[in-house]
Amino acid sequence: MKNLEKYASSAVLNNIEYEKDYFTRSGYENYMDYPVNEVRVDKIIEMAHPKSVLDVGGAYGYIVKRLLDRGVHAVCMEVSKWSEEQRVVPDNFVRHDMRDTPYPFKDKEFDVLYCEGVLEHIGEQYIKPIMAEFERISHERILALTFDWHIKVAPHLAEDGLAPGQLRTKNSDPHRVLDTLTRSFTNING
Secondary structure (H helix, E strand, O other): OHHEEEEOOOOOOOHHHHHHHHHOOOOOOOOOOOOOOHHHHHHHHHHOOOOEEEEEEOOOOOHHHHHHHHHHHHEEEEEOHHHHOOOOOOOEEEEEOOOOOOOOOOOOEEEEEEEOOOOHHOHHHOOOHHHHHHHEEEEEEEEOOOOOOOOOOOOOOOOOOOOOOOOOOOOOOOOEEEEEOOOOOOOOOO
């Protein structure tokens, strides 16, 4: 998507918690394009075969860059001005707070909406409108990954008694899938 400048005026809520200190002092001091990002991109392509992807909360845009390198049109949407300054995809980056709906994209503009490690940081009151916006923007699939089993997401999204941490939306379209890969990680470095 060229000419993303038109989205630059999109509302960005005052959000200092994900600025420079977050990426330089809170355990992300060496934040970089880790090799595991290639595995993530492989999984996105394997699961969805997308022509276009919106990465919500994609930080510096490493996933987007890898998707672009593989011929998939991709855009990073991120709240952080610091991330915007560090971005590796200058022409495919939109600074916008995911809590501020609607997002500056057309209905069904992206085949896949990818959101990893972000929803657990969002207040409960925002989850329902965010998920509705995910559905509005994505044409084929939503890949939403969280890293914390005790987040309070499921009560807002399902009426079928899913376990906490699982995401699913009601939708009458049988071709639409919301994939939930809720994971917990073990620190392998000790």
